[in-house]
Each structure stands twice: as structure tokens, then as C-alpha cells.
Amino acid sequence: MLAINFVGCGNLGKTLGRLITVHHLGKVEGVVTTSLKSADKAVEFIGAGKSCTNYSELPTADIYFITTGDDLIETVCNQLIAEAKVAKGAIIIHCSGSLSSDVLMQARDAGCYAFSVHPVKSFANPELSVEQFSGTYCGYEGDEAVFPTLNALFTGMGAILFPITKEQKPIYHAAGVIANNYIVGLHYLASECYRFAGVDENIAYQMTSMLMSEAIQNLQKFNHKNALTGPLQRGDIEVVREHLSHLTALPQIKAVYASLGEAIIPISDRAKQLKDKFVALFQEQSKE
Known part of the structure; x- marks a missing residue:
């Protein structure tokens, strides 16, 4: 079973973590946020994982979801690679609609795979989002070698994946x-x-x-x-x-x-x- 960590865990992160747990698609090992209180709330909603406030506390994982705001993704990726126990071959993924997987270049340089999957959906309420996620379209781009793994993960949640080019992501x-x-x-x-x-x-x-x-x-x-x-x-x-x-x-x-x-x-x-x-x-x- 895939070991999965979440970095930043707002409504989107909670939704994905919960879907992974209820559909037995992987095991959420750790959730890191800036405050222990928010990490605890995320872990409680997801139903699995260890609450962390530092990257060094995260267990080793196969996949790292960065579900922070767009302006933090690159910085968070760099800190994650520098401070966490991220093994070569791990998948670093963000869910931004406007940024490409290239903002995860530090992960690539460290021997990891970089990928972007953007669910075309609003996530105002995690409980409702979990119920309504099936049928959600998700635009993806990144290192094709790991597409089969991520395709299985997201289709297991009920998503419909389609490719996009990184150059046209802003449009x-x-x-x-x-x-x-x-x-x-x-x-x-x-x-x-x-x-x-x-x-x-x-x-x-x-x-x-x-x-x-x-x-x-x-x-x-x-x-x-x-x-x-x-x-x-x-x-x-x-x-x-x-x-x-x-x-x-x-x-x-x-x-x-x-x-x-x-x-x-x-x-x-x-x-x-x-x-x-x-x-x-x-x-x-x-x-x-």
C-alpha cells in the first residue's frame, strides 16, 4: 500500500486524504502544517496519519502531496527536500491549477518525480467535497513515468483525469x-x-x-x-x-x-x- 504524506492540509488536502483512506488507496502516514492544532484537525478528518509541525517529523513516504496556497508551493518543496527524509524515487505532487510541475524542480534535482494534478472543483466544505468528488475532472502534467501510479490513485477516488500542457496552465x-x-x-x-x-x-x-x-x-x-x-x-x-x-x-x-x-x-x-x-x-x- 502506498505511503502518503500531506504538507499543508486545508479543505483540498483534507478531502484527498479522506478519499484515500475510505477507498483504501494508500495509507496517510503524516500531515504537517504550521500549527499542531490544524494538523490534529486534519488527521481527525482524514482518519489516519501523524500530526507534525516540522518536515523532519514526517515519516518516509512514497507520495508527498503539497496542498498549500500557490505562493508557497515552491518554497515548501525546497524545504521539504532539505529537511524531510524524502527518498529518491518519491513522488512530489501539487494541486495548483495555475502552476506547472516545474516549481517542484528541487525535487527533481534530488532524484524525485514531480507531478501536478488539479481537481477542477471548488472545495469550500471538505465533508461535502468528499461526497461529491466522484466524477471530478482533474488536469494533470508532470513526469510521465509515475502517471500509472497517480492515475490509479485518482481514478480510485472517482476522478476523471485529462492531460494539460504546462505552458498553457495559466489560461x-x-x-x-x-x-x-x-x-x-x-x-x-x-x-x-x-x-x-x-x-x-x-x-x-x-x-x-x-x-x-x-x-x-x-x-x-x-x-x-x-x-x-x-x-x-x-x-x-x-x-x-x-x-x-x-x-x-x-x-x-x-x-x-x-x-x-x-x-x-x-x-x-x-x-x-x-x-x-x-x-x-x-x-x-x-x-x-
Whole structure:
């Protein structure tokens, strides 16, 4: 059975550790965090492992997960190699969406394998994440020699792995930010418009949620072109002009409306027929 350590153990680390334990995919040997209290909580949730606050306390392992924030990964890797009992041939893995496995170069130089696996999922609640992890897509890149081992580990958790190139990871990660984080932002902006128009705050929130749910349902059934509805899809330029005119009272929202409207012209046949007019309108309004 694979021996596994976790360095840093927030919601993502706890989720992976728990999945490894419940599916008997390996044995979590150690968890190191900056405080013993947080390490104890992680070990309790995972159901296995030794709580540590120093790298030197970690047991020897086959795999080391670095599940810290992105800005700490390279530093943590360097400290891990310098201070822990990391054997040659061990796998050092991080789960960043934007950083490549090259930030683990110190591990490679020490005779270890470097790998990156990024679960395309939000991890706000570890208990919920464990329940919902099956079917999660995970982008990977790194030293191909250890792919079979990590493929078995992650597919055992229920993940679906797909390859990504390290050069394009920032754009790949930006896609996830747009799809997950910015949809919350769009919800906020739409709710603000409703509230500005005099709609009750709770109704505005619920109505925005309902419309977004319907849009997601359409996307699950149809392609972008057939899922799109509204004035842009119909090519109704005068309605769009009226929207922009009144959104002058909400300049930041107006800028988003114009920018996003111009960006999605390619998925509407009718808007493409009127592309010059729509582009001129959006660009004119974005300058005001």
C-alpha cells in the first residue's frame, strides 16, 4: 500500500486524504502544517496519519502531496527536500491549477518525480467535497513515468483525469476562474441591477439564481449557440441600446455588459449578421 504524506492540509488536502483512506488507496502516514492544532484537525478528518509541525517529523513516504496556497508551493518543496527524509524515487505532487510541475524542480534535482494534478472543483466544505468528488475532472502534467501510479490513485477516488500542457496552465486556470468564480460575480451584478430597479433583495437573489440554473440546464442539453437566449441571440440591437443607455447609472455593470456582449457575438448567428453594428454600439458605450 502506498505511503502518503500531506504538507499543508486545508479543505483540498483534507478531502484527498479522506478519499484515500475510505477507498483504501494508500495509507496517510503524516500531515504537517504550521500549527499542531490544524494538523490534529486534519488527521481527525482524514482518519489516519501523524500530526507534525516540522518536515523532519514526517515519516518516509512514497507520495508527498503539497496542498498549500500557490505562493508557497515552491518554497515548501525546497524545504521539504532539505529537511524531510524524502527518498529518491518519491513522488512530489501539487494541486495548483495555475502552476506547472516545474516549481517542484528541487525535487527533481534530488532524484524525485514531480507531478501536478488539479481537481477542477471548488472545495469550500471538505465533508461535502468528499461526497461529491466522484466524477471530478482533474488536469494533470508532470513526469510521465509515475502517471500509472497517480492515475490509479485518482481514478480510485472517482476522478476523471485529462492531460494539460504546462505552458498553457495559466489560461487553463483562468477558464476555471471564469466558470466558477466569475459566475458568482455575474450573479452579484445581476442582483444589483434588480435591486436598483426596485426589486426586493431576496426576490432579486432568488430570481437571479433561477435564471442561472435554467441557463446551466440549457448548456447541459445544448451547445452554446442553442443555449443562448435573449436580445443578443435575437439580434435585437435596440433593446441592447436601451439597456446600455440606462446602465449609465451603474457604470461598472455597464462596462461588463458591453464587454461580455461583444465577446459572445460569435455564438449568435443573428448577432454575427449585425456584428459591425453591435461592435460599434458596445465599443461606443464602453467609452462613455
